[in-house]
Amino acid sequence: MGNEWFETVAVAQRRARKRLPKSVYGALVAGSEKGVTARDNVEAFSELGFAPRVAGLPTYREISTTVMGQEISLPVVISPTGVQAVHPDGELAVARAAANRGTAMGLSSFASKPIEDVVAANPKTFFQMYWVGDRDAMAARMERARKAGAAALIATLDWSFAFGRDWGSPHIPERMTLREMIRMAPEGLSRPRWLFEFAKTGRFSDLTVPNLVAPGEVLPTFFGAYGQWQGSAPPSWDDVAWLREQWGGKFMLKGVTRIDDAKRAVDAGVTAISVSNHGGNNLDGTPATIRLLPDIAGAVGDQVEVPMDGGVRRGSDVAKALALGARAVMIGRAYLWGLGAAGQAGVENVLGLIRGGLDAALLGLGHSSTSQLNPEDLVIPPGFTRRLGG
Numbered sequence: 001m002g003n004e005w006f007e008t009v010a011v012a013q014r015r016a017r018k019r020l021p022k023s024v025y026g027a028l029v030a031g032s033e034k035g036v037t038a039r040d041n042v043e044a045f046s047e048l049g050f051a052p053r054v055a056g057l058p059t060y061r062e063i064s065t066t067v068m069g070q071e072i073s074l075p076v077v078i079s080p081t082g083v084q085a086v087h088p089d090g091e092l093a094v095a096r097a098a099a100n101r102g103t104a105m106g107l108s109s110f111a112s113k114p115i116e117d118v119v120a121a122n123p124k125t126f127f128q129m130y131w132v133g134d135r136d137a138m139a140a141r142m143e144r145a146r147k148a149g150a151a152a153l154i155a156t157l158d159w160s161f162a163f164g165r166d167w168g169s170p171h172i173p174e175r176m177t178l179r180e181m182i183r184m185a186p187e188g189l190s191r192p193r194w195l196f197e198f199a200k201t202g203r204f205s206d207l208t209v210p211n212l213v214a215p216g217e218v219l220p221t222f223f224g225a226y227g228q229w230q231g232s233a234p235p236s237w238d239d240v241a242w243l244r245e246q247w248g249g250k251f252m253l254k255g256v257t258r259i260d261d262a263k264r265a266v267d268a269g270v271t272a273i274s275v276s277n278h279g280g281n282n283l284d285g286t287p288a289t290i291r292l293l294p295d296i297a298g299a300v301g302d303q304v305e306v307p308m309d310g311g312v313r314r315g316s317d318v319a320k321a322l323a324l325g326a327r328a329v330m331i332g333r334a335y336l337w338g339l340g341a342a343g344q345a346g347v348e349n350v351l352g353l354i355r356g357g358l359d360a361a362l363l364g365l366g367h368s369s370t371s372q373l374n375p376e377d378l379v380i381p382p383g384f385t386r387r388l389g390g
């Protein structure tokens, strides 16, 4: 046993499931309502086929690119995900893994590690913000991120506080009190290796979110901050333009699914949009992002960078997304499974196998660079795409 290499993300997921307490694993599965969107994100990739070549294949394939001014060694970026008691090093393990593999890291404003430490581990850190509190609070958070050296800002606005999952939501404690520890003891004791990782550090994750306040202030709890977010007035397009202006640097609007929204984002002056449905955690019934990508990339891809995220589990998925117009993809659960299975090494393992899978797809398709990927490389079934808002 131990942290052996795994060969696919599906294997990493099985290991994470075996290794993590049930509620921690459940928090990573996430999804909302009936899980239609979370499922479609993954399954839509399977509907797309390839049209491979047999000879004249390139000896070397170029897969590096840039996203929001950062050179990355593969077109795969770590998507921001909220505080997770998956591993004691949490986001730091992910940041180190991404740095070792030459890529950028999205850091959630609901992360459990301070941005200063994460940027030190990976200077290619994009700080992600939700619209929590008023403009002054937002400006202070941006100032902290700027001072820490964040390379770009990601504004994520696709959240409607959906709750309830047909398969049941995990119990996540407000604080790791003695009572909670006793309540969760049976789960923890059935996962001794996970427990041991935390025991070595001498403390359990306290589920606080340090990046929502100035350094030195009392750390809000995850649920306290969530309540504040729920009570904040939803942002307008003017607020988006204000955010972009206040930040001043590279700026991504994450969560775009409609063409009219993509155009408004361009008008607001963004650097990039991520075609995203929050990994199926927002409005269940939103189509898979890979179905939405071609029309959005067609509408605004010549004006802003268009990464996508949702359902990417292998290198061939990345090839499909790039063939349909994405500049890069962002991954969520894929690296979370890696983190849950084997910490930093597991995240590196995931990035390594996605790189290998993408390279294999390029070889099979006869391309020497990801920039040559195009829709002709794919078998696209009739009616595959969805065009929203335009």
Ligand SMILES: Cc1cc2nc3c(=O)[nH]c(=O)nc-3n(C[C@H](O)[C@H](O)[C@H](O)COP(=O)(O)O)c2cc1C
Pocket: 027, 028, 029, 030, 031, 041, 079, 080, 081, 082, 083, 108, 109, 110, 128, 156, 254, 276, 277, 278, 279, 280, 281, 309, 310, 311, 312, 330, 331, 332, 333, 334
């Ligand atoms: C457990 C979990 C937590 C997430 N937390 C955040 C977050 O804090 N901020 C954010 O912008 N997106 C968040 N997301 C969405 C991801 O950034 C990304 O859009 C999504 O996971 C992509 O889908 P995939 O998991 O199928 O790769 C979260 C997703 C998951 C699964």
